[in-house]
Amino acid sequence: MRAHRVAVAVSGGRDSVALLHATVQAARPLGVAVQALHVHHGLMPQADAWQAQVAALCGQLEVPLLAERLTTRPQPGDSIEAWARRERYAALARLAHEAGADLVLLAHHRRDQAETFLLQALRGAGAAGLAAMPARIERHGLTWARPWLDRPREAIEAYGALHGLPVVEDGSNQDPRFARNRLRLQVMPGLNQAFAGAEAALAAAARRSAEADAALAEWADEALRACSEGEALLREAWWGLSPARRLIVLRHWLALRLGQGAPQRLVDRLLAEWPQAVAASWPAPGGQVLRHYRGRLRVDHAPTQPGGVGPAAHGLASPPCWPLRITGAARVLVQAFGGELVVEPANEGVPLAWLANCELRSRSGGEQFQLAADRPARSLKKMFQQQAVPAWARQGPLLWAAGRLLFVPGLGVDARALHAAEGGPRMRIDWVPFAADCSIGEASADGR
Ligand SMILES: Nc1ncnc2c1ncn2[C@@H]1O[C@H](COP(=O)(O)OP(=O)(O)OP(=O)(O)O)[C@@H](O)[C@H]1O
Known part of the structure; x- marks a missing residue:
């Protein structure tokens, strides 16, 4: 033309x-x-x-x-x-x-x-x-x-x-x-x-890869028809494929449904966990969530969609300690705690520089939190009582960096981090628990 x-x-x-x-x-x-x-x-x-x-x-x-x-x-x-x-x-x-x-x-x-x-x-x-x-x-x-x-x-x-x-x-x-x-x-x-x-050989290798990828995509389209129903991937039909084909079909379905290639760690988790899952969900890029229910896998939006979400999204995690590298706005889906850590630019907050090397931890007892610059640091237990933080709001992970407690769900950012002399951008931190219906391993109505 x-x-x-x-x-x-x-x-x-x-x-x-x-x-x-x-x-x-x-x-x-x-x-x-x-x-x-x-x-x-x-x-x-x-x-x-x-x-x-x-x-x-x-x-x-x-x-x-x-x-x-x-x-x-x-x-x-x-x-x-x-x-x-x-x-x-x-x-x-x-x-x-x-x-x-x-x-x-x-x-x-x-x-x-x-x-x-x-x-x-x-x-x-x-x-x-x-x-x-x-x-x-x-x-x-x-x-x-x-x-x-x-x-x-x-x-x-x-x-x-x-x-x-x-x-x-x-x-x-x-x-x-x-x-x-x-x-x-x-x-x-x-x-x-x-x-x-x-240079010519590498360009030729790219061409060969393109040919192989095109053939693979055509085959995966056909195979997917037998393994899917509407937008859902059917576990039983998918499991009936050979392991090599299973992998190709899963990747292809994920790419179609997520609108982007799936990270390898998500593919690995699904291969390991989906076959035995009862009712389960997995965090996916772009604030999306994969849910399994009654033998069907679907892509859904994450239950919480706070505004100002940046491009970085990390999937994870298992307590009691998980290292994190946060370099900008991010949403960290933390399955093990049933929620999401949301990090956004703000005028007041934790220095972004500290988040490049931070970690999530469970409470281990003895942690001290300082609510304001003019108040003493006190034990988390006392602070939760004093501030009347309900039990459900205390459930998320603690955020630490370089031996300092930065953030506590239900209490917010520690005053020592808030007022630190460190220059550069600041980030607000929030903990957003998932809605009750999307925690991993929850038994489904029919007990499968
Ligand atoms: N600012 C731009 N405006 C319009 N087209 C652009 C621009 N930058 C890149 N492109 C297009 O994308 C191609 C590849 O981009 P790349 O950054 O490799 O090129 P470049 O080094 O900026 O310049 P060139 O390829 O012209 O030597 C360019 O050859 C051009 O066709």
């Missing part, structure tokens, strides 16, 4: 500038209109100059440009890379629709693909992740294509030099805090030197 209007996503970097130029050369004789799209992330002081440079190039090439400056900001705990990617694609989709383009071209090339494959492998990804970037995909009502995914970067560089194309240099490409930069700057040169053709 020929696109009526082709959009090119142009960062101003060498590759996308070359792609815009090459697209104009190819499209004009065919009578296809070309549209340039640019996203200003609003993160770097040089970004205004980059946008101006892209605009100047578009002027020279007589290509219309649509640009958007992002107004959202990464939240504490967000990976800047992941945030920028997500927001950039959302903005590009908006711009493409505004321009009336149905095809968006991206200038990723073979080295990008090889790096993505390795980054996925380093995260322990399976076939879906190792497939890296698709050469073509339909999303947001648009076709996204990477026409140069098989091309070596050197060829693109030569093309740019041949046509004397101006490019912007993004200094953040040298920043070793970003995993891709570390891989590109520290690992790839050695790899290419030690293994001739490493």
Whole structure:
């Protein structure tokens, strides 16, 4: 199908500038209109100059440009890379629709693909992740294509030099805090030197993974039909599959129902616990919960949905002590205590820096809590009595860091943490017990 209007996503970097130029050369004789799209992330002081440079190039090439400056900001705990990617694609989709383009071209090339494959492998990804970037995909009502995914970067560089194309240099490409930069700057040169053709081989491995993943997804779709009823996965039919097939079908069902790949620890827990479960629930990403009842597994929303929830969600846990790393807004589902620890940015609260290395513990007796700066610390038992905290509200875990008691369900944040001289962002902590019907192992009505 020929696109009526082709959009090119142009960062101003060498590759996308070359792609815009090459697209104009190819499209004009065919009578296809070309549209340039640019996203200003609003993160770097040089970004205004980059946008101006892209605009100047578009002027020279007589290509219309649509640009958007992002107004959202990464939240504490967000990976800047992941945030920028997500927001950039959302903005590009908006711009493409505004321009009336149905095809968006991206200038990723073979080295990008090889790096993505390795980054996925380093995260322990399976076939879906190792497939890296698709050469073509339909999303947001648009076709996204990477026409140069098989091309070596050197060829693109030569093309740019041949046509004397101006490019912007993004200094953040040298920043070793970003995993891709570390891989590109520290690992790839050695790899290419030690293994001739490493980049092409890694890109080929990504292609093979994509083929395997596509076949697996087709098979899993068929197998799932025999193991599901509506949105529920049927335990008996699922259990009848071979162990290898069980795993594929479970992952596939989870990905469909959760709207994202399931973390390995959730898959492991389900494989170990679901076969014997009576009525049970498991925390899942995105504030969702998996519930088993009468042989059926379903995805549901978590029983509590406090506002301002950030992206970090951890599944866990068993008392009496569980180490945690919290780097921003988070919801920690704590099955063993039947509730959820909710951590949100606030003007007053625990220093975020302390939460990077904290832990949940059961009460062991003898803990002291200080309610206010001008009051003495007293035993938890006395504090609960004094504050008339009902028994059900005392049931959650205690939050500790570096030997300090930070938070007690029913009492709140300890005054010594609240008034600590530590700088940086502060976080409010809440303990939210689950509704009574979703605790693990609860006997169901028919006693199964
Ligand atoms: N700010 C942006 N605006 C529009 N498109 C972008 C932007 N950033 C990236 N892209 C698109 O995504 C592709 C891959 O992004 P990546 O971050 O690898 O590129 P880059 O290093 O910024 O620049 P280039 O790929 O042009 O050399 C780009 O080639 C471009 O097509």
